[in-house]
Amino acid sequence: METLLELMGITKVFGDNVANDGVNLKIFKGEIHVLLGENGAGKTTLMNCISGLYIPNQGKIFWEGKEIQVKTPQDAVKCGIGMVHQHFMLVDNLTVLENILLSGLRKRFVFLNKKQQKREVLKLMRSYGLDVDLDAQIWQLPVGLRQRVEIIKVLYNDAKLIILDEPTAVLTPYETEELFKVLKFLTAQGRSVIFITHKLEEALRIGDRISVMRRGKIVHTFFSTNVDKNLLVRLMMGEEIEERKKKKSSKVEKDKRETILDVRDLYVKNNQGTIAVKGISLEVGKGEILGIAGVAGNGQSELVEALAGLRLAIKGKVYFKNKDITNAPPRLLRNLGIVHIPEDRHKHGMIGEFSVKENFLIGSYYRYPFSKRMRLQHEYIEEYARMWIKKYNIKVSDIRMKAKYLSGGNQQKLILARELGKFPELIIAAYPTRGLDILATKFVHEKLLEYRDKGTSIIFVSSELDELREVSDRIIVLFRGEIAGSLAAKEADNQTLGFLMAGGAPLFSERK
Amino acid sequence: MSNRKLISFLRIFEKDSVIESVITPIIGLIVGLLIVAIIILLQGVNPITAYQELIFGAIGTKINLFSTLLKFIPLSFTGLAVTLAYRAGVFNIGAEGQLYIGALVATWVAIKVNLPFYLPSLLALISGTIVGGFFAFIPAYLKVEKGINEVLTTILMNYVGINIMGFSVNSFLMEKGQTAPQSPLIERSAHLPIIAKLEGVHLHIGIVLVFVIAFLMHDIFWNTTWGFEIRSVSINIEASKYGGINVKKVIMIVMFVSGAIASLAGSTEVLGVQHRLMENFMIGYGYDGITVALLGGLNPLGVLVAAFFLGALRNGAYSMQIATGIPISIIYVVQAFAILSIISASALYKKFLAEN
Numbered sequence A: 001m002e003t004l005l006e007l008m009g010i011t012k013v014f015g016d017n018v019a020n021d022g023v024n025l026k027i028f029k030g031e032i033h034v035l036l037g038e039n040g041a042g043k044t045t046l047m048n049c050i051s052g053l054y055i056p057n058q059g060k061i062f063w064e065g066k067e068i069q070v071k072t073p074q075d076a077v078k079c080g081i082g083m084v085h086q087h088f089m090l091v092d093n094l095t096v097l098e099n100i101l102l103s104g105l106r107k108r109f110v111f112l113n114k115k116q117q118k119r120e121v122l123k124l125m126r127s128y129g130l131d132v133d134l135d136a137q138i139w140q141l142p143v144g145l146r147q148r149v150e151i152i153k154v155l156y157n158d159a160k161l162i163i164l165d166e167p168t169a170v171l172t173p174y175e176t177e178e179l180f181k182v183l184k185f186l187t188a189q190g191r192s193v194i195f196i197t198h199k200l201e202e203a204l205r206i207g208d209r210i211s212v213m214r215r216g217k218i219v220h221t222f223f224s225t226n227v228d229k230n231l232l233v234r235l236m237m238g239e240e241i242e243e244r245k246k247k248k249s250s251k252v253e254k255d256k257r258e259t260i261l262d263v264r265d266l267y268v269k270n271n272q273g274t275i276a277v278k279g280i281s282l283e284v285g286k287g288e289i290l291g292i293a294g295v296a297g298n299g300q301s302e303l304v305e306a307l308a309g310l311r312l313a314i315k316g317k318v319y320f321k322n323k324d325i326t327n328a329p330p331r332l333l334r335n336l337g338i339v340h341i342p343e344d345r346h347k348h349g350m351i352g353e354f355s356v357k358e359n360f361l362i363g364s365y366y367r368y369p370f371s372k373r374m375r376l377q378h379e380y381i382e383e384y385a386r387m388w389i390k391k392y393n394i395k396v397s398d399i400r401m402k403a404k405y406l407s408g409g410n411q412q413k414l415i416l417a418r419e420l421g422k423f424p425e426l427i428i429a430a431y432p433t434r435g436l437d438i439l440a441t442k443f444v445h446e447k448l449l450e451y452r453d454k455g456t457s458i459i460f461v462s463s464e465l466d467e468l469r470e471v472s473d474r475i476i477v478l479f480r481g482e483i484a485g486s487l488a489a490k491e492a493d494n495q496t497l498g499f500l501m502a503g504g505a506p507l508f509s510e511r512k
Numbered sequence B: 001m002s003n004r005k006l007i008s009f010l011r012i013f014e015k016d017s018v019i020e021s022v023i024t025p026i027i028g029l030i031v032g033l034l035i036v037a038i039i040i041l042l043q044g045v046n047p048i049t050a051y052q053e054l055i056f057g058a059i060g061t062k063i064n065l066f067s068t069l070l071k072f073i074p075l076s077f078t079g080l081a082v083t084l085a086y087r088a089g090v091f092n093i094g095a096e097g098q099l100y101i102g103a104l105v106a107t108w109v110a111i112k113v114n115l116p117f118y119l120p121s122l123l124a125l126i127s128g129t130i131v132g133g134f135f136a137f138i139p140a141y142l143k144v145e146k147g148i149n150e151v152l153t154t155i156l157m158n159y160v161g162i163n164i165m166g167f168s169v170n171s172f173l174m175e176k177g178q179t180a181p182q183s184p185l186i187e188r189s190a191h192l193p194i195i196a197k198l199e200g201v202h203l204h205i206g207i208v209l210v211f212v213i214a215f216l217m218h219d220i221f222w223n224t225t226w227g228f229e230i231r232s233v234s235i236n237i238e239a240s241k242y243g244g245i246n247v248k249k250v251i252m253i254v255m256f257v258s259g260a261i262a263s264l265a266g267s268t269e270v271l272g273v274q275h276r277l278m279e280n281f282m283i284g285y286g287y288d289g290i291t292v293a294l295l296g297g298l299n300p301l302g303v304l305v306a307a308f309f310l311g312a313l314r315n316g317a318y319s320m321q322i323a324t325g326i327p328i329s330i331i332y333v334v335q336a337f338a339i340l341s342i343i344s345a346s347a348l349y350k351k352f353l354a355e356n
Helices: A043-050 A073-079 A096-102 A114-128 A143-156 A173-188 A200-206 A229-237 A300-307 A330-336 A345-349 A378-391 A408-420 A438-453 A465-471 A494-501 B004-013 B018-042 B047-060 B062-087 B095-112 B119-146 B150-170 B206-223 B225-235 B237-242 B247-274 B285-295 B300-324 B330-355
Strands: A003-014 A017-028 A032-037 A058-063 A066-068 A081-084 A161-165 A192-197 A209-214 A217-223 A259-269 A275-285 A289-293 A313-320 A338-341 A426-430 A457-461 A474-479 A482-488 B194-198 B201-204
Touching (some): A003 A043, A017 A058, A017 A192, A032 A173, A043 A081, A114 A143, A114 A173, A143 A173, A173 A192, A173 A200, A192 A200, A209 A229, A259 A457, A275 A313, A275 A457, A275 A482, A289 A494, A300 A338, A300 A426, A300 A457, A330 A338, A345 A408, A408 A438, A426 A438, A438 A465, A465 A494, A474 A494, B018 B047, B047 B062, B062 B201, B062 B206, B062 B225, B062 B247, B095 B119, B095 B150, B201 B206, B206 B247, B206 B300, B225 B247, B237 B247, B247 B285, B285 B300
Parallel strands (some): A032 A192, A032 A209
Antiparallel strands (some): A058 A066, A209 A217, A474 A482
């Protein structure tokens, strides 16, 4: 097979941290090459070296046999390398067409003939079967379509190599299927794809070849037809993962449980002003994990935010240990022992510009012993942060480092440590394992179960059915803001859950 | 809440470490002076001579130093006011209006109240801060309750403040038997205490107040729960709410205090230096506060350094103009280049950090 891109000895160092350590990699024409590895294995850094965002400290890059220098993203685009980043690079209040034209580095216009360009883009879209409304503004589009815009952008620059960084992390299962179709089609046209992921199943499904990365090195490259899944996991983790233990269910008998949270007929609006939660009633008992399932956008986020005091309920009541806490502000909820692990850690969960130490203060800075008569107790706080960093094995070299420089998994661990460290009575956890690798996910599950066994009540929202069944005691399914079904985790299987999530219709059928 | 982009752009100026915030304005101004030296050279004047005059005029004699310090005081107050608001993620472009209205109220109180032993001046300062604070509170209230951008409202409020003051010195506060728009002289008992005097140049107690406020602000930012709340709100409103901070309250209180500090620029000038209120008595000091704040790394201690240097430039520029004919306005070019050089240096530094 013909080689499109070859990396030789790519090394990239940040301070003391060797992110890429002499990486060699070949990408063939027309293949989907999966880069598989844990969070922080160096996948994204390597791709940033190829796409011109970073300049490697050592190593060579060959493109179609010739050595090239990629110093800026423009250089990469000129070669024919296109990258779709995990966090999309789109201008929210420009239209799709404008965003695509904006990226058109190859075509420098003095005067922009929008109509003609629009025809060209339409032609391009049609030839790849990619359909988006070119006149819609980006903010109006769901995530799946935004990603499609990114792909069109890359194709518009005639990329021969398309790099996708964790493309499925934000997609629904249906959108993922659509993406896979597009990728297959692209490679059939002779283009190559590098697909970064930490999900094994995906890697095996979509990849022609799979390269496993660990600690900045490529451990091995396989053809996906002759690879053993267990071997992949072992290479990724560098350790044997024990079979998931059958989990014990909650110790407390169901009917003896004291009700901790009682939600009655709750109505909540979403950002667009339509009613997203329509009369939900639920109870959570002491020492119970209530799983909430549903396809994204069926009211889970709004429900969680209303319970956490971040969104006003327009109707209904919420009681915590028989105390009315409807629309209580977050601080009151925190003082009562309710903690929230938010869905979007960058938006709510942490302040990236703050140091790791200061991030440990969020939500408790006003309390003794973190502060005394309004003065922050720096020594105590530092000691406290160090203790939890050690306890949760968070990889931080200096607690004065800005939190945004931590890897995603470590950021989530920080939030978890901070919130669970408050010894809560109720944990509201929204997608706490989203974007985490296997080890970190397992860690989160263990922690939730550990707290449940201590008698903490937990609301656990997730989109992964396996994880919901594994961790929860009881699962309710939301569909269009209402409870479509409620069942004991033991009785739940993926078919039933899927059936309920689709509102009683087959899962992922077209919804109007 | 729509100034997030601007805030994140301005973050390039932000210096959290004291050393950085003190060194930045110095380096910036040196670069500015070097570039302007070329312009001066093109005017046919030896830049070394010009700058010698500039430095002499600024700090060459004790009297010159005192006049520089008298410019330093109001520049610091407005710079600190802008810094405080910025640190809570709010733009206070209204320091000009706040200092005019503060000066007006302080003058009025100083004239009307007849009490012994500096009490009138104290009372005048306090009333000035309350009204100045209230003047800044209005845009803050409109921002948090109605979502109106405070950049617009604070700018517009400047005209309200300036014109109310102008109206007052043309009517009820006008000196009897005078045609010029100015208030009567303030009684001795209402003057600010003088801490040092030299042949007619009196250094008033405002300079102590400047240092107290700057150090207090620095301490509050980094060592108290208030500071934590303020800084959280400036960076991430959503996470602040999540963390139990009452964002609206923080913004309103910070803007009130910011306005109060800005008003001190006007009231101390009237009570400590000019002793009467004149129309257009300190044009541009409110806007200069923005320059000072940015040069000073949006850090209270950096602001002191930046304010001193800008005060020195201003004061020295008179001597330079008299001796060499280089116009005073050249110092605005120096300021502009100082700011530009800080932007580019910070951007390069960031790039350097990212690549290493």
